[in-house]
Amino acid sequence: MNKIILIIRREYLSRVKKKSFLVTTFLVPFLFIAMYALIFYVALNNQEPLTTVYVVDQSGFVENKLEDTEHLLFLKTDESVDILKKKMERGETSSLLLIIPKEVAKLQTVELYDTEKKGIATINTIETKLNDILKAKALADAGIDVTILNTIKPAVSIKSKELTIDGEKDSHVGTAIGISFGLSILIYISLFLYGNQVMRGIIEEKSNRIIEVVISSVKPFQLMMGKIIGVGLVGVTQFILWIILSAGFMTATSAIMINSNPEIHNSFDDKKIPGAEVTKQNNQEQQSRVDTIIQEVKAIDYPYVLGCFLIYFIGGYLLYSALFAMVGSAVDSETETQQFMLPIIMPLLFTYMLSFSVLINNPHGSLAFWLSMIPFTSPIGMLVRIPFGVPIWQLLLSITLLIIGFLLTTYVAARIYRIGILMYGKKASYKELFKWFRYKG
Amino acid sequence: MLSINNIVKQYADHRALDDVSIQIEKGTIFGLLGPNGAGKTSLIRIITQITAPDSGYILFNDVPLQPEHITKIGYLPEERGLYKKMQIGDQLLYLAQLKGLPKEEAKKRIKHWFEKMEMQSWWNKKVEDLSKGMQQKVQFVATILHQPELLILDEPFSGFDPVNAEIIKNEILELHNNGTTIIFSTHRMESVEELCDNIALIHKSRKILDGPVTDIKNSYRENKYRVSYIGLRSIDPNETLFTVEKQLSDDYTTTLYLKIADGKTINQTLSYLIPQVEIQHVEEIIPTIHEIFIKEVTSINAN
Numbered sequence: 001m002n003k004i005i006l007i008i009r010r011e012y013l014s015r016v017k018k019k020s021f022l023v024t025t026f027l028v029p030f031l032f033i034a035m036y037a038l039i040f041y042v043a044l045n046n047q048e049p050l051t052t053v054y055v056v057d058q059s060g061f062v063e064n065k066l067e068d069t070e071h072l073l074f075l076k077t078d079e080s081v082d083i084l085k086k087k088m089e090r091g092e093t094s095s096l097l098l099i100i101p102k103e104v105a106k107l108q109t110v111e112l113y114d115t116e117k118k119g120i121a122t123i124n125t126i127e128t129k130l131n132d133i134l135k136a137k138a139l140a141d142a143g144i145d146v147t148i149l150n151t152i153k154p155a156v157s158i159k160s161k162e163l164t165i166d167g168e169k170d171s172h173v174g175t176a177i178g179i180s181f182g183l184s185i186l187i188y189i190s191l192f193l194y195g196n197q198v199m200r201g202i203i204e205e206k207s208n209r210i211i212e213v214v215i216s217s218v219k220p221f222q223l224m225m226g227k228i229i230g231v232g233l234v235g236v237t238q239f240i241l242w243i244i245l246s247a248g249f250m251t252a253t254s255a256i257m258i259n260s261n262p263e264i265h266n267s268f269d270d271k272k273i274p275g276a277e278v279t280k281q282n283n284q285e286q287q288s289r290v291d292t293i294i295q296e297v298k299a300i301d302y303p304y305v306l307g308c309f310l311i312y313f314i315g316g317y318l319l320y321s322a323l324f325a326m327v328g329s330a331v332d333s334e335t336e337t338q339q340f341m342l343p344i345i346m347p348l349l350f351t352y353m354l355s356f357s358v359l360i361n362n363p364h365g366s367l368a369f370w371l372s373m374i375p376f377t378s379p380i381g382m383l384v385r386i387p388f389g390v391p392i393w394q395l396l397l398s399i400t401l402l403i404i405g406f407l408l409t410t411y412v413a414a415r416i417y418r419i420g421i422l423m424y425g426k427k428a429s430y431k432e433l434f435k436w437f438r439y440k441g
Numbered sequence: 442m443l444s445i446n447n448i449v450k451q452y453a454d455h456r457a458l459d460d461v462s463i464q465i466e467k468g469t470i471f472g473l474l475g476p477n478g479a480g481k482t483s484l485i486r487i488i489t490q491i492t493a494p495d496s497g498y499i500l501f502n503d504v505p506l507q508p509e510h511i512t513k514i515g516y517l518p519e520e521r522g523l524y525k526k527m528q529i530g531d532q533l534l535y536l537a538q539l540k541g542l543p544k545e546e547a548k549k550r551i552k553h554w555f556e557k558m559e560m561q562s563w564w565n566k567k568v569e570d571l572s573k574g575m576q577q578k579v580q581f582v583a584t585i586l587h588q589p590e591l592l593i594l595d596e597p598f599s600g601f602d603p604v605n606a607e608i609i610k611n612e613i614l615e616l617h618n619n620g621t622t623i624i625f626s627t628h629r630m631e632s633v634e635e636l637c638d639n640i641a642l643i644h645k646s647r648k649i650l651d652g653p654v655t656d657i658k659n660s661y662r663e664n665k666y667r668v669s670y671i672g673l674r675s676i677d678p679n680e681t682l683f684t685v686e687k688q689l690s691d692d693y694t695t696t697l698y699l700k701i702a703d704g705k706t707i708n709q710t711l712s713y714l715i716p717q718v719e720i721q722h723v724e725e726i727i728p729t730i731h732e733i734f735i736k737e738v739t740s741i742n743a744n
Contacts, residue, residue, distance in 0.1 A: 209522030
């Protein structure tokens with residue numbers, strides 16, 4: 001037992017002390033945060049500058065109802081369309097030209113001219129405004145009093161609150177899908193990343209010919225387990241550092257961003273948004289959706305999700321790294337590993353691919369159930385389901401099966417490993433591996 | 442010290458060891474000889490408990506071999522190496538601790554050996570920065586750091602230049618003088634006669650010969666002598682006394698390779714020859730271990 005700790009220590013320290021470990025440990029969360037910050041930055045700075053929209057209103061009832069927004073300034077003009085167009089062509093003005101035809105209510109189309117492509121946001125804003133105006137007019141024409149409508153508004157907003165419960169469900173699914181994706185990618189990559197490290201470590205020991213020196217002091221099983229646990233601890237260390245660093249960076253970055261951009265706060269404060277009731281309503285709706293998403297993200301039981309991730313990472317890692325160790329022991333160089341890698345990768349790759357379609361669409365179906373039970377697929381299969389809520393008995397059963405699974409693969413791998421590490425220059429086949437498995441002693 | 446009894450080791454398609462029994466006395470240097478693939482390494486791996494025999498048993502100091510004995514055995518495998526990226530000092534410390542040596546004691550001994558082998562400055566060096574010969578030295582130190590009672594050396598001199606080979610040989614002899622039992626596995630016979638007290642010859646999975654080197658050599662004596670005399674004249678033959686197997690001459694002397702007839706002695710032969718020629722040199726032809734080895738192996742291969 002003492003010896004296995006020595007081996008774990010060496011495997012762990014020799015990797016953690018490497019420059020590449022430090023680099024990936026600090027670089028990955030930094031890149032992640034940098035990406036996050038970049039998106040944030042682009043989103044903030046990509047806001048449209050104040051644009052003037054010249055409105056030529058042939059219908060005569062729209063233009064004075066168009067309310068200015070933060071980025072759009074509507075100006076009624078009596079100049080002729082042709083003159084305005086020419087002005088724009090000559091580049092004298094960078095404004096937009098909105099032409100509202102006489103029969104706008106009937107045609108349902110307006111023309112918007114610009115010199116450069118405007119963002120979809122601008123077009124959407126104008127579209128929504130026009131729709132609201134036309135709707136108001138249509139209501140008025142139909143004899144519905146807008147003031148009466150306004151008195152009904154509180155009721156409408158109650159309804160929309162009920163709808164938000166639906167919306168909450170929606171956004172919950174969205175968040176769950178996001179987390180599922182994240183978890184399945186993370187576990188898929190990390191299982192192979194660290195499994196591969198185990199395999200390369202064993203090939204290195206074999207090709208360095210130190211293996212026989214070491215196993216004259218310790219049992220091959222101790223050496224194998226020492227390596228697997230040592231590398232696994234490196235993985236866990238890296239994850240914990242990533243979580244701590246990401247959380248730290250994230251808090252720092254958000255704080256800096258919000259401080260330097262007080263308008264973000266303001267934009268969430270609907271009092272300061274100029275605009276009509278309708279716009280306000282829209283903003284409120286959007287605001288409440290943003291809020292629910294934020295709440296959902298906050299409402300995720302992080303300890304639960306992270307705990308499950310760690311359990312499945314450790315279980316899946318022990319299971320797969322034993323197989324990787326087996327392959328490493330059977331070959332003389334990394335190039336020979338190909339023929340054995342495919343069957344090892346297949347179950348996980350299969351589940352990984354499915355996780356993006358079938359599993360997420362139907363996280364409680366029978367395929368999802370079985371994939372989350374079979375030890376070879378459950379590290380991804382179950383993690384994909386976790387954010388959607390999994391009955392506790394299924395979780396416990398899956399974890400138990402995973403434990404049995406890695407005990408079995410470790411047993412098989414250890415039997416092959418103890419022979420494989422002493423075999424040189426022999427091209428290992430599956431038949432050969434089976435023979436090794438059956439050797440006595 | 443080590444009693445190997447009826448060891449059988451079967452791999453799927455061939456038998457690596459077939460009923461091999463060897464007794465090794467405490468404090469001796471024992472030569473384990475045999476051509477490549479004879480089963481030497483298989484036997485060593487069983488002694489070092491890397492693999493287990495299919496049948497048979499081994500006694501270590503009269504006790505059945507068990508995991509605790511690992512710390513009393515030092516093994517320098519033929520296929521040997523070190524962690525390339527690990528510092529020499531850390532590496533030796535690690536290997537010594539794996540053999541059960543406490544850290545502080547290991548450090549002390551490593552320093553001692555570094556001084557002895559004149560490699561004090563190597564502690565922080567990595568193996569990949571050392572020459573092959575230097576690596577071999579480190580490897581040897583790693584093998585003996587835990588002061589094993591039984592030292593197993595598989596082809597210890599392969600890869601050493603003559604200077605370092607001499608250093609290592611002297612270290613081996615010193616360990617021998619301090620009472621360490623040494624098993625010396627090789628197919629290079631020159632070193633055997635020089636170092637070993639006892640040998641066992643393994644061929645095609647079987648032990649075909651064992652015993653003290655001098656006894657084995659004596660048992661292979663064939664009553665043959667080399668006799669040189671001054672002058673080029675031939676001697677009168679005497680079939681009842683001897684036969685001349687070979688006769689070589691240079692400008693001044695003649696050398697005869699004689700096989701003395703059964704029941705006769707070299708003294709009788711010399712009495713016969715002295716009246717005829719002036720004897721310059723007489724020497725018994727004792728087969729070398731190398732010759733015995735070749736003889737045994739080829740005779741088995743022929744059958």
